[in-house]
Amino acid sequence: MEYTGVRPPDGVQYDDSIVKMFLTACVVWAIVGLLVGVWLALEIAWWPANLGLPWTTFGRLRPLHTNAIIFAFAGNVCFFGIYHSMQRLLKTRMYSDLLSRLHFWGWQLIIVCAAITLPLGMTQSKEYAELIWPIDLLITLVWVVFAVNFFGTLAIRKVKHLYVAIWFYMSFVLTIAVLHIVNSLVVPATLFRSYPVYAGLTDALVQWWYAHNAVGFFLTTPFLGLMYYYLPRIAERPVYSYRLSIVHFWALVFLYIWAGPHHLLYSALPEWAQTLGMVFSIVLLAPSWGGMLNGLLTLRGAWDRVRTDPILKFLVVAISFYGMSTFEGPMMSIRAVNSLSHYTNWTIGHVHSGALGWVGMISFGIIYWLVPRIWNRPLAHPDWPITHFWLATIGIVLYTVSMWAAGLTEGLEWRAFDEAGQLKFPNFVEIVHQLAPFYWLRLLGGLMYFTGAIMLAVNFFQTIAGAASTAAPAPAAAAASR
């Protein structure tokens, strides 16, 4: 199976400027999204940090943080990776340069609209689907542009068989469309206000079906696709098992969609739906670890290079965190565990081990590998990525460990009884105060991760502002067209 279709056939020129555009955008939005995250961490540790302003309260900024990380940072990573790898895997230019650019500018416009409306308090309140209905329409439009470009490119491909990365990209394009449309069905009252067609627990189920699969099909499947393209190229090893990639792909896309109700355990959601959500979440461990193993085993014979190559270090830590959080997730979906973890910081730690560990680290690794190749020049600071790597890794560990500790503390104290059978901590605030040290530790972890991302951004902008390699073909370019 061809995994390095890199040299374009005669007469074909790949569109790399669209890759550069999405990649630049993802670096910018990473800084914005992480900065807001650090600010929110400070607000939780020290409430006056909103500076007394309505626009910067936790309630309004939290959706800005999550949207910036998921749709602005991770979204632009998916798009640069897909536009770069797809052309090479299918040995064709994208179907339409115009659609590519409409996709790019449309997506950035959506992000800017989000950054304006959310601090103003314009929101639909559904997590990761907060944007008001006119922006939802814009998202639909831009997604159609992307889908036409994507399937148009498949139609004009010069390689008959679709490589595994393309399967994952396809599940991303199709599933996000379905999720977004079904969850965004509302009746508008005004330009800024609307009410969803679903009521109560039905609305909750539709929303968590959407939100959990935003994790599944926005932060997991496209990134697995990126792993299947970039890891073999960077490690210069073929994918470990074709058979495993088939089995875990189909199992993952089929099973993921059922897991949403695990966000509503012990709620008034009908029992049968809670049970389905729990069972499928637990089963989901198998295909998730199938992907992790296929990734890690692809490195067989290349482990000596992991010791010296910071890019491979980023990828290995990313895949390990993928494995860790896809073990933790099913565990937290067990009703008894969930009764302790739900509503607590444990959940916050869990999503961040996935977002910072898996999504962030694999993105940074790919960026460091791709920038010198696509801009045809060496990194301005080749010795910085290893520092970034350690800052980020230690930062994630501080983050998750502090959130585990905080989550267990509050979860146990909410339900603690004294000898007389009364609540041991009847005053909620008393429990909140015990979490303060963990919140400061989390802030430190977040700051370290943020500092690493700043190093990436500075390195990136100095690299692309620097002179292109003059030797023709440059070593980087030669590597890229291997």
Add this chain to the structure above:
Amino acid sequence: MSDTNARGYTAAHRILEGKSALFAVLVTVAILIGGIVEIVPMFSAGTGPEMLPGVTPYTALELRGRDIYISEGCYTCHSQMVRPTRAEVMRYGEWSRAGEYAYDHPFLLGSRRLGPDLHRVGGKYPDAWHYEHMRDPRSTSPGSVMPPYPWMLHDRYDVADIQASLRALRKVGVPYTDAEIDGAPAAIEAQARGIVDRLATAGITAEPDRDIIAMIAYLQRLGKDGRAALSAGTAATP
């Protein structure tokens, strides 16, 4: 690949990889099944959320308060779902029933408790408590980490488009009558006046058209219908 020559399903899959349209169709089918099986039964009486007699739609003023609650992102720190455990019932009150949310568009169960659950907060404190709490949370809850919301005391809620909101909600199934929609501005004024009067007895001077009044109306309504229905014995026991 280590097993390119494999036979059986890998060979069949190899053929499928050459047919992108069929591949896309199969992916779509695979991702639709779970959603359909879980979501569709929510709309039928036997398998969907159970109704609770006595639960009525929000008044126009409460609805406006709910819109402010959404706008400020209160749900990012406060849940509205008491779980059926001994500790939760002791801390918050009756556990939450599905039927209590029958007119919640959108749902506001929340996913995180940086602050306490609010599903049974209605009637727990006097109106003046909420007024002071929004102005300065630490004046009523010593040690609270909630930021103050002083702008709620000054900003005015929208009355002009309240009827558009009620009509939109009627389209999605909330049974507002024509009379209720036509009379919404007057109903808002009457309910707001009641809150202003109660605040006045606590020595607080407030204008009836400010956000805080709508917020108080909404917060004082939370969980009330459910509690009344449950104490009347109309709900099933756990």
